[in-house]
Amino acid sequence: MSDFIQHLINGIAAGTIYALVALGYTMVYGVLKLINFAHGDVMMVGTYLGYATAFQLGRAARTSLWGVLLIFLAAMAACALMGFVIERFAYRPLRDKPRLTALITAIGISFALSYGFQLDFGPLPGAAPRAFPEVIQPVEWLVIGDREVVVWNWQVISLLIAGLLMVSLQYLVFRTRFGRAMRAVSFDHRVAGLMGIPTDRVIAVTFMLGSALAAGAGILYAIKDTAVQPLMGLYIGLKAFVAAVVGGIGHVPGAMVGALLLGLIEEFVVGYTASSWREAVAFGVLILVLLVKPEGLFGRPAAEKV
Amino acid sequence: MRRNLTVGSILLAAVLAAGCEKKTSTETPAGSGGTPTTGTPAAGAAAPAAGDVILIGEVGSLTGAQATFGISTRNGVELAINEINAEGGVKGKKIAVRVYDDQSKPEEAANAATRLITQDKVKLIIGEVASTNSIAMAHKAQPAKVSMISPSSTNENVTKIGDYIFRVCFIDPFQGFVMAKFAKEHLKTTRAAVLRDTKSDYSQGLSEVFIRKYTEMGGKIVATESFAQGDTDFRSQLTAIRSAKPEAIYVPGYYNDVGIIARQARELGIKVPLLGGDGWESEKLWELGGSAVVGSYFSNHYSPEDPSPRVQNFIAAYKKAYGGVPDSLAALAYDAARVGLDAMKRAKDDSPEALRDAIAATKDFPGVAGTITLDENRNAIKPAVVVQVGETQSKYVATVTP
Numbered sequence: 001m002s003d004f005i006q007h008l009i010n011g012i013a014a015g016t017i018y019a020l021v022a023l024g025y026t027m028v029y030g031v032l033k034l035i036n037f038a039h040g041d042v043m044m045v046g047t048y049l050g051y052a053t054a055f056q057l058g059r060a061a062r063t064s065l066w067g068v069l070l071i072f073l074a075a076m077a078a079c080a081l082m083g084f085v086i087e088r089f090a091y092r093p094l095r096d097k098p099r100l101t102a103l104i105t106a107i108g109i110s111f112a113l114s115y116g117f118q119l120d121f122g123p124l125p126g127a128a129p130r131a132f133p134e135v136i137q138p139v140e141w142l143v144i145g146d147r148e149v150v151v152w153n154w155q156v157i158s159l160l161i162a163g164l165l166m167v168s169l170q171y172l173v174f175r176t177r178f179g180r181a182m183r184a185v186s187f188d189h190r191v192a193g194l195m196g197i198p199t200d201r202v203i204a205v206t207f208m209l210g211s212a213l214a215a216g217a218g219i220l221y222a223i224k225d226t227a228v229q230p231l232m233g234l235y236i237g238l239k240a241f242v243a244a245v246v247g248g249i250g251h252v253p254g255a256m257v258g259a260l261l262l263g264l265i266e267e268f269v270v271g272y273t274a275s276s277w278r279e280a281v282a283f284g285v286l287i288l289v290l291l292v293k294p295e296g297l298f299g300r301p302a303a304e305k306v
Numbered sequence: 307m308r309r310n311l312t313v314g315s316i317l318l319a320a321v322l323a324a325g326c327e328k329k330t331s332t333e334t335p336a337g338s339g340g341t342p343t344t345g346t347p348a349a350g351a352a353a354p355a356a357g358d359v360i361l362i363g364e365v366g367s368l369t370g371a372q373a374t375f376g377i378s379t380r381n382g383v384e385l386a387i388n389e390i391n392a393e394g395g396v397k398g399k400k401i402a403v404r405v406y407d408d409q410s411k412p413e414e415a416a417n418a419a420t421r422l423i424t425q426d427k428v429k430l431i432i433g434e435v436a437s438t439n440s441i442a443m444a445h446k447a448q449p450a451k452v453s454m455i456s457p458s459s460t461n462e463n464v465t466k467i468g469d470y471i472f473r474v475c476f477i478d479p480f481q482g483f484v485m486a487k488f489a490k491e492h493l494k495t496t497r498a499a500v501l502r503d504t505k506s507d508y509s510q511g512l513s514e515v516f517i518r519k520y521t522e523m524g525g526k527i528v529a530t531e532s533f534a535q536g537d538t539d540f541r542s543q544l545t546a547i548r549s550a551k552p553e554a555i556y557v558p559g560y561y562n563d564v565g566i567i568a569r570q571a572r573e574l575g576i577k578v579p580l581l582g583g584d585g586w587e588s589e590k591l592w593e594l595g596g597s598a599v600v601g602s603y604f605s606n607h608y609s610p611e612d613p614s615p616r617v618q619n620f621i622a623a624y625k626k627a628y629g630g631v632p633d634s635l636a637a638l639a640y641d642a643a644r645v646g647l648d649a650m651k652r653a654k655d656d657s658p659e660a661l662r663d664a665i666a667a668t669k670d671f672p673g674v675a676g677t678i679t680l681d682e683n684r685n686a687i688k689p690a691v692v693v694q695v696g697e698t699q700s701k702y703v704a705t706v707t708p
Contacts (some may be wrong), residue, residue, distance in 0.1 A: 003545055003546075006574070007545055010539070010542055014539055118370070118409075127371075128590055129590065131565070131593045147574075152573065182606050187492070192462075208623040225538035225539055226594070227538060227569075229371070231370075232538070268542075271542050271545060275542070275543050275546075276532045276534075
């Protein structure tokens with residue numbers, strides 16, 4: 001039983017990170033119908049920015065509340081800027097070209113970032129993994145029995161931060177003027193433009209939001225798994241993308257549910273069957289979900305526009 | 307589903323492979339004096355004096371997940387070549403090395419080997435560290451009749467690929483045996499768990515032998531879990547291992563994974579020592595693992611604490627050239643280059659067969675990481691050391707002989 005609870009905690013922790021990354025995929029797909037494959041690598045860059053900020057702050061400052069906030073805000077702001085630049089110079093010129101062109105550009109950016117960050121000069125990080133500094137002093141928050149279940153303070157804090165970010169996003173999309181514009185662009189960006197909605201600006205801000213969330217996810221991930229390396233984004237990005245599709249791509253709460261589901265399935269497969277089956281079973285279940293509900297758990301069945 | 311594979315299958319199809327292939331190549335000139343002056347200049351004035359220089363090739367992981375392996379290896383090879391050139395080279399010719407980066411990926415290692423063979427026309431290839439990559443390269447070198455010496459790939463299958471493939475280190479069955487014996491007799495454990503990397507031939511090989519030998523010696527394997535290199539969350543496997551209550555956990559992975567595994571194991575309240583192989587050898591182990599790795603043990607090729615002058619001279623020369631104490635991989639790379647060039651000196655002519663036979667005849671060669679004699683399967687026979695991870699460096703604990 002205690003193992004079950006430990007697995008549950010591990011699975012939720014993993015799923016929360018997938019969720020924050022999945023939100024970025026789903027938002028960009030929602031407004032542009034573009035699968036932004038560079039998203040995972042934006043997360044990687046965000047993590048390195050957090051790493052750099054933490055080092056600039058020094059040991060004492062980075063573990064203070066303001067230090068942690070600064071690490072998150074600096075990385076998220078810088079990634080938002082990067083999201084803006086990528087959208088402006090890589091995707092916007094291709095918006096009226098066939099969709100495949102933008103997709104290939106996204107893959108190109110993904111590789112450029114993940115391999116560019118392996119170059120070893122100046123401030124760039126080099127290929128080897130780095131230990132992420134402990135920005136939250138690890139303290140056991142809850143211990144059951146003879147350390148049969150251990151919950152750490154950073155697991156709780158990460159969950160709260162992730163929850164806060166998701167709730168803010170939900171509010172933004174469904175309760176604000178900008179969110180309404182976003183949903184309109186998502187529905188049909190040409191018509192939205194005709195109605196006087198500044199589509200370029202809406203799309204740019206969507207990219208910035210997604211990238212900022214990715215940076216936040218990256219830092220939470222690095223706090224959890226204690227290491228950063230340039231290829232981390234490819235792998236998490238892909239899983240988050242799958243989670244977004246299962247939840248119904250373009251659907252914000254769907255992405256969260258899909259991601260938590262993926263995190264939990266992976267965890268329990270390893271815990272109760274052979275660990276090498278993890279991806280096989282996890283993705284097998286997800287394929288089953290898509291067979292039964294091709295539009296994803298929460299997606300609306302859409303008539304193909306001709 | 308792993309990052310290389312998934313990105314490969316889903317995305318790469320759409321991308322021109324050539325566009326993202328990184329072509330890192332560095333050439334170390336013979337010695338530091340540039341073009342050697344001995345011998346007659348080649349016919350064309352502009353053409354490089356190919357007759358004066360023997361080019362050898364090296365493939366290593368200068369970037370990617372195991373980057374420190376490739377860098378140590380490159381330094382070791384470079385040091386050996388500089389020394390040989392300073393001593394007058396091989397048969398009056400200077401040695402130069404061309405190094406290609408394989409990004410820690412087997413497919414890139416195979417490409418690099420092909421380039422060395424067909425474009426650069428090297429006589430000898432040194433590489434790789436990771437067994438999976440060495441195997442990929444060996445499949446290119448063997449049919450082309452180019453001798454290849456792996457400094458530190460310990461998987462049995464590497465040299466089985468053919469009679470042109472050699473190594474200067476011991477093999478996995480031996481490493482697995484060493485740690486099984488150490489766990490049983492030195493640590494006096496009776497229950498062990500295994501956590502292995504399913505994506506690496508090296509990890510699979512060590513695990514299989516460890517499990518077999520440990521069981522034969524009367525121990526019990528209470529849990530076998532696996533991961534794939536590049537994973538960063540091992541909590542689910544470790545939670546499962548924890549409930550089996552082992553007295554030691556054998557984790558024959560690479561340092562980049564092991565550091566994180568150690569941290570998460572301690573975080574989950576697992577206190578028993580972790581055991582591993584030479585893949586742990588890297589300064590990064592401490593950076594990634596912190597205090598969590600302290601007290602664990604791994605088998606290794608050599609210990610810098612060895613007082614023999616051969617080892618101490620090597621360490622002094624290495625420190626002078628690159629700073630820092632050479633790890634095993636640097637020592638083995640140095641030995642590999644030395645063995646290869648020594649064989650070139652002894653070879654009766656320039657043919658690939660002569661070089662192959664000369665390497666195969668290596669006997670009692672005084673290497674830095676132990677005296678090297680190649681057996682009929684082209685593997686080196688030599689003892690292993692077991693070291694314990696300390697606060698800042700590893701401490702010698704025991705020597706286990708074959």
